[in-house]
Amino acid sequence: MTKIGLNCRLTDNLGQRTKRKNNSSITFRSGYIQIRNTTNNFWNVSRIEHIRHLAQTGRAVKPLETPLTHERLLDRLSFTSFNMPLEDCDADVDLAVSLAYGSIKLAAPIYFGDMSFGALSGIPNIALAKAADLTETLAGTGEGGLHPEVRKCKRITVQWASARFGVDLSTLSAGMAVVIKIGQGAKPGIGGHLPSTKVTDIISATRKIPVGTHALSPAPHHDIYSIEDLEQRIWALKEATGKPVFVKVGATNYVAYVACGIARMGADGMILDGFGAGTGASPLVVKDNVGLPIEVALPVVDEALRRECLRDGFSVIAGGRVSCSADAAKLILLGADAVVLGTAALIAMGCIACGMCHTGKCPALLTNAAAYTTHETLSLDWATSRLVNFVKGFSEGLKILVSGLGFKSVKDIVGRKDLLKFNEALTYSKKGVGY
Amino acid sequence: MELARSSDALVTGMGSGKLFGNASGVTILDRIVCDGAQVTRPSIDPYREPIETGVCIGGRLRLSAPFAVSELWKMKTVIKRAAVVAAFSMNIVAYLGKDEVTDAERPFLPNLLLDYGQQFSEHAAGIVVNSKERNSVRVDTDSKTQGPLFLIRMPSVDDPTAYVSSALMGFDAIIIDEDYDGLTDIEIAVSEADTALRKYKLNGRPLRDRVSIMAFSSRIRGADDVFKLMGLGADCVGLSQAATIALGNVSDLNEAVFCFENLILSLQRELKLLAGAAGVSNIFTTVVGNRELFRCIGLEKRIMQKLRIKPGGA
Ligand code: SF4
Numbered sequence: 001m002t003k004i005g006l007n008c009r010l011t012d013n014l015g016q017r018t019k020r021k022n023n024s025s026i027t028f029r030s031g032y033i034q035i036r037n038t039t040n041n042f043w044n045v046s047r048i049e050h051i052r053h054l055a056q057t058g059r060a061v062k063p064l065e066t067p068l069t070h071e072r073l074l075d076r077l078s079f080t081s082f083n084m085p086l087e088d089c090d091a092d093v094d095l096a097v098s099l100a101y102g103s104i105k106l107a108a109p110i111y112f113g114d115m116s117f118g119a120l121s122g123i124p125n126i127a128l129a130k131a132a133d134l135t136e137t138l139a140g141t142g143e144g145g146l147h148p149e150v151r152k153c154k155r156i157t158v159q160w161a162s163a164r165f166g167v168d169l170s171t172l173s174a175g176m177a178v179v180i181k182i183g184q185g186a187k188p189g190i191g192g193h194l195p196s197t198k199v200t201d202i203i204s205a206t207r208k209i210p211v212g213t214h215a216l217s218p219a220p221h222h223d224i225y226s227i228e229d230l231e232q233r234i235w236a237l238k239e240a241t242g243k244p245v246f247v248k249v250g251a252t253n254y255v256a257y258v259a260c261g262i263a264r265m266g267a268d269g270m271i272l273d274g275f276g277a278g279t280g281a282s283p284l285v286v287k288d289n290v291g292l293p294i295e296v297a298l299p300v301v302d303e304a305l306r307r308e309c310l311r312d313g314f315s316v317i318a319g320g321r322v323s324c325s326a327d328a329a330k331l332i333l334l335g336a337d338a339v340v341l342g343t344a345a346l347i348a349m350g351c352i353a354c355g356m357c358h359t360g361k362c363p364a365l366l367t368n369a370a371a372y373t374t375h376e377t378l379s380l381d382w383a384t385s386r387l388v389n390f391v392k393g394f395s396e397g398l399k400i401l402v403s404g405l406g407f408k409s410v411k412d413i414v415g416r417k418d419l420l421k422f423n424e425a426l427t428y429s430k431k432g433v434g435y
Numbered sequence: 436m437e438l439a440r441s442s443d444a445l446v447t448g449m450g451s452g453k454l455f456g457n458a459s460g461v462t463i464l465d466r467i468v469c470d471g472a473q474v475t476r477p478s479i480d481p482y483r484e485p486i487e488t489g490v491c492i493g494g495r496l497r498l499s500a501p502f503a504v505s506e507l508w509k510m511k512t513v514i515k516r517a518a519v520v521a522a523f524s525m526n527i528v529a530y531l532g533k534d535e536v537t538d539a540e541r542p543f544l545p546n547l548l549l550d551y552g553q554q555f556s557e558h559a560a561g562i563v564v565n566s567k568e569r570n571s572v573r574v575d576t577d578s579k580t581q582g583p584l585f586l587i588r589m590p591s592v593d594d595p596t597a598y599v600s601s602a603l604m605g606f607d608a609i610i611i612d613e614d615y616d617g618l619t620d621i622e623i624a625v626s627e628a629d630t631a632l633r634k635y636k637l638n639g640r641p642l643r644d645r646v647s648i649m650a651f652s653s654r655i656r657g658a659d660d661v662f663k664l665m666g667l668g669a670d671c672v673g674l675s676q677a678a679t680i681a682l683g684n685v686s687d688l689n690e691a692v693f694c695f696e697n698l699i700l701s702l703q704r705e706l707k708l709l710a711g712a713a714g715v716s717n718i719f720t721t722v723v724g725n726r727e728l729f730r731c732i733g734l735e736k737r738i739m740q741k742l743r744i745k746p747g748g749a
Contacts, residue, residue, distance in 0.1 A: 040449065073733065188471025189478035189712030193446065220477035227475055252471040253730055261474065275468065276453065284445040285705040288453045289659045290469045290712050292730060296747040343449060355449045 031382055033364060035352045042071070042276060043343060043353035047323045054393030055348040055386040063325040063397030064404070072321070074295040077330050077420045085403040093399040094409040097337055099138075100244035100268035101313035104176055106338060107136035108395045109328070109410055111271070111317050112387075113342025114159055114179065114248065116142025117150065118194045118203045118215070119280030119357070123378040124349055124366045129153035130380075131387035135395075138338075140179060140271075143192050143217060145206035146171055157246065160237060162191050162218045165207040173241045177268070180233060181248045182221065185277030185320040188250025188291045191217035193281045197360040198369045231265035244268035251275065251297030251320065252290075256304035263310035271340065272301060274320025278343040280367060281358035294320040295334060302335025302415050311415075325397030329405075335415040341394070348390035349383045445701075462654065463622040463734065467663050467744060470728045472714030481704075481711030488703050488710075490670050490719040492528075492647045493584040493607030496560055499526040500703045501665060501718065503548070505651040505673035506614065508532045514682050517691035522546040524692075525699045528560055530610075530651075530673065548586065561586050563610065566601070586610055586649070591617035591624030595631035602632055602646040610673075613652035621652040622667055626742045629668025629724050643724075649673060658705035667742060668724045674702075 032052055038044055053061050064082065095108040112128045120128075125147050132139035132155040141150055143161035150156060151174050158172050161181040172178055183189060194203070194215035204211045224230050234245050247262045248271035249255060255272065262270050274294025279287065298318050305311040318331045319340025328339040347353065350364040360369035365378040402410050405419060413419065453465075472478040479486060490501045504518045507529055516539070522529035523543040530548040531540075536555050540547070549556040551564045561584035587601045588610040598609055611628060613621040625648060632643035650664045651673035661672040681698050685691045706718065713728050715721045722728060730747040731739050739746060 041453065043449075183471055183473050183478075187712065188473060189714065190471075190708065191480065191482075195446065216482050218480045218483065220472075220480065224474060225477050230474055249473050250471050252473055253727070254470075254476075255473070258474050278449050281446050283705065283708050284447050285657065285659050286708050286712055287447075289662075289709065290471045292468060292747045293732060296732065300748040351449075353449065355447050357449050358446050 031386070032350055033352050038353040039355050040353045042321060043323075043347070048347050048353060050324060051344055051347045051390065054397075055390040058389035058392040058396075060325065060393050060397035060400055063329075063400050072295065073293060073422075074321075074327060074330055077295070077422055079329075079401075079405060080419050080421050081406070082401075082404045083406065085400055092408060093403045094411075095395055095398060095402070096409075097411055099315040099317070099337060100177060100246070103244050103268070104138065105136075106138060108391065108398070109332065109336075109338035110135070110137040110391060110394065111319070111338050111340050112137070112139035112345050113278060113319055113340045114140030114142040114157075114181065114184075114271075115278075115342065115346075116144040116159075116192070116194070116280070117147045117206060118142075118144045118198060120366055121362070121368045121378075122147055122149075122202075123380050124346070124383060125150050126153075127349060127378075127380055127383035127387055128345060129156050130384045131391065132156065134384070134388050135391040137391060138176065140340075141175065143181060144194070144203070144215070145208075146174060147206070159248075160233075162221045165209070165215065165217070169240060172237065173243065175243065177244045177246055178237045178241055179246045179248050179271065180221075180230070180237070180267075182224070182230075183250035183252070183273070184248065184279065185250045185273030185275060185291055185294070186279035187282045187286045188252045188273075190282065190286050190290075191220075193217070193358075195281050195358050195360065198280075198367075200369050227261040227265060230261065234266050238266070246271055246315070246317070248273060250277075250290075251292040251294055253292070255292070255297050256300045259301040259316075260304055260308050260310060263305055263314045264308070267314075269315030269317060269337075270301075271317045271319065272298060272336075273340070274298075274318070277320035277340075278346070279357075294318050294331065298331060298334045298336060299417060306415070325394050325401055328394070328398055329401040329413075330420060332410060332414055333416050333420050335417070337414055341390075345387060345390070348386050349378070350386075445705075463620055463738060463742070464654075464660050464663050466732050466734045467622075467666075467729050467742075468732055468747065469659075469662065469666075469709055470713045470730070472712065476714045478714045479711040479716055481707040484711070485716070486707040486710050487717040487719070488706055490723075492649070492671055493561070493586070494645070494647075495581070495607075496528070496584055497526075498528060498671065500699065500706065501661060501669075501671045502527045502699060502702060503649060503651070503671050503673040504529040504675065504678055505612070506530070506532075506653065506675035508534050509675065510679055513686060513688055513691050514679060514695075516540070516688055517682070517685075517695045518678065519543050519547065520692045521695035521699060525696055527699060528671070530563065532563075557583060559583050561608070563588050564606070565615070566590070566597075584608055588612050588615055588651075590615045591619050591621050591652075593619045593623065593627065595624075595627040598628040599631050599635050599642065602635075602642050603637075606646060608647035608649055608670075610649045610651055611669075612673075613650075613654065614675075615651075617652075621650055621654065622664065623738065623741050625650045625664055625669050626667040630743060633724070647671070651675070658702045658709065661702070662706055662709045662718075662722065663729065665718065665722045666724070666726055666729045667744075670719070670723055 126149045144165040156175040157177045158175040251274045275291045318336035357367040362368040523546040548561045566589040584607040586608040635642040647670040650669035653676040
């Protein structure tokens, strides 16, 4: 394994263990900060431990037995028939997928969620882009311009979002595709938000906004008020960059119609982001109440696209709380071509799910305020190798699942809802409230 | 509740930890999600564009936000007094119940709801008749255009016929109170009342047009619950416990008023965020009873039918 060790800045919320060391640089053997519990109900210790295990070993762990809890609808779906493959099925399962009418080929159906330079502090952005290059997957770069090191990577997408932060033609053409961001799963209908504490010199330069101001992206695109407007933007971006265009939307009540509109207006794919997806900063009230879980929205979108004969070649990338290979397999069965790893990727890089991203004081040095000079930075090699391992372990798990379902290629299981069954037994509690 | 300190909506990092699971304490409201507007129905930027939160109760009581502070008699004196002042300064209403109006509170009468028969009630925003004492009260339906509103406070029940008959008696507003020996969840009672009152036609117009619905419950925790109850048909939602918790141990009256005002302001901001995300510019005209803006996640069919909210994905 490559360099292990995370030079960690000490903050109050690390608990006793680090405080005693009195502001010296600390190194854990695994590189991860030890945790006993998290503030987030979904990203609990067992989910985090699972991801860390993959990221450390690069091998799958019991992909069929995760997730361990049953809170989501997705967790209550199980495979109708499954035969555990006997031997290493690495060789004979093909995870490669092609997106955007064949113009983008991925070695595995994985897309690293759009996280901006600003929301993340730089090194994690580079690690994500590098890991995408190394594993032949794809990384979204979020709104707000590209870090010069990220720009050097090939397998990235560039976002065209409502504030147009840091957008120019060379930036737009820098990736494999352009993403028009309409909404995100954490807060559909609300614009991006980079808190003022995180708008440092370097961010100010990439976003072209004053230091120390909140970067609040508008909620709507002020030039997209209809599907026709969207069509104009899609084609303008295609003409200007020559790259495929994806449209990213949050999962909402009418998302199936929106999806059909997106496909009909010439986009090459969509990123569908569900409830509970990550965010750097978002009003709690919106995060907890707006939008649909991905497992509810995705099958409806897939069905609507098929009904309108728009599904062939058009890509659906689904995200929002993908935490293990089983989640990915189920989403693919529900109609996704690829899945988004956002928070999961951060966890592979050491995130402890403390929910402090908005403060710029990330204990894991991922979402801290970006600056030209800092004493403590995340080790790029370490972060990249963790991500690469994570993708390897995740893919291996997915291979086992695809093979167990009786298929040779992940492409063949896209949209095969018939291979899933819903566990009714876990459905309702006495009061009628519950699943 | 940090809201009382900041006067702004709470912003945090990373994805929601909310699970629509079976954990204890998960309510029907928790299983309702709001819409986010996209593309064809663009959202409204709550940070930059105006969003109207004002509501009108009983045709003539105009409030700046759909909030009421209820159960004042259960609160500590200082919090109670702060609530009365804050209700006036923020232009919402506070329900004083049977408590005496002190001299200090008299200037705030235009924003107070008093029980029937109390001193000064003719100068209050509204006079509340408790349904258990209804028979002893004669409602004067003629003085409909001015003076205090006549409201009837009823427990939350499954069967909406009682609400309909109260509306027919001429009350300006119905307070559905879960803590007034309510028999069913406030969500269901409000929705059923709204549905029944909309169905019942008087002189060709829905009865709902003449009567407002207020929902009171100590279970209401924040702007999200208010927004959802409005979607189910409430014009105004009463907070009680939430306010007490938010103010905590405040002992100084001025500080308590300050915190109360901040709390109302932050709740209003949060309401605007939810409205903006859903593409709504006027909460009163667009959200009240508009179940299309909501979807249920993991609710039983029987309850969904009563709420008339579709399941997620539909
Ligand atoms: S990225 Fe950092 S601040 Fe955000 S939840 Fe993870 S560890 Fe906490």
